[in-house]
Amino acid sequence: MANLVGASAEPATVKGKNFLTTSALLTVLTVMLFYFAPAVPDAQSVQHFHIDFLWNDSFWKQVTGYSMLGLIAIGLFISLRKRWNKIAFGEYAWWRVAHVILGVTVLTTLFLHTGLNLGSNANFALIMMFLLLAFSGAFASGISVLEPKLKPRTAKQLRNLTQWAHLLLFWPLPLLLGFHIVSFYYF
Numbered sequence: 001m002a003n004l005v006g007a008s009a010e011p012a013t014v015k016g017k018n019f020l021t022t023s024a025l026l027t028v029l030t031v032m033l034f035y036f037a038p039a040v041p042d043a044q045s046v047q048h049f050h051i052d053f054l055w056n057d058s059f060w061k062q063v064t065g066y067s068m069l070g071l072i073a074i075g076l077f078i079s080l081r082k083r084w085n086k087i088a089f090g091e092y093a094w095w096r097v098a099h100v101i102l103g104v105t106v107l108t109t110l111f112l113h114t115g116l117n118l119g120s121n122a123n124f125a126l127i128m129m130f131l132l133l134a135f136s137g138a139f140a141s142g143i144s145v146l147e148p149k150l151k152p153r154t155a156k157q158l159r160n161l162t163q164w165a166h167l168l169l170f171w172p173l174p175l176l177l178g179f180h181i182v183s184f185y186y187f
Helices: 017-036 058-081 091-115 121-149 150-172 172-187
Strands: none
Touching: 017 091, 017 121, 058 091, 058 172, 091 121, 121 150, 121 172, 150 172
């Protein structure tokens, strides 16, 4: 519109831009850490404190697992707020930042739950879906930050692509989580 009237327009700033950028980079680094770093080894001695009690003790395994499940439920509510105008309280940009904070917290809790162990079979599929979901969320955050600098059509296409990828990668999670929980208690 500014070009039509001969004026220059400043690109709109994205609220929470620095936070979205930082957390997107942190998420990508965490995903790479999960994928490329070896699992944290178990303690060889009981004389020194070691963090492996989080993924070896069934009580702490349940605490971290159900904490992750609760954080995911909160993230779904926030996602619903972002997409459904009938729940109209607060500004969209800050709900997006809250969603990103929850995503980073889920990744941290995933580390506490697994110790970077990717597991096997259905557990491997579950962790890979978590990591792909986090990676797509980081990419969506990056596109949101870069959107004012892109051509409008390109920005809209990239935003739609990353949002749909993020949403579609979520859908297998409930089934995989159900298998994971049943296998833990049943077997």
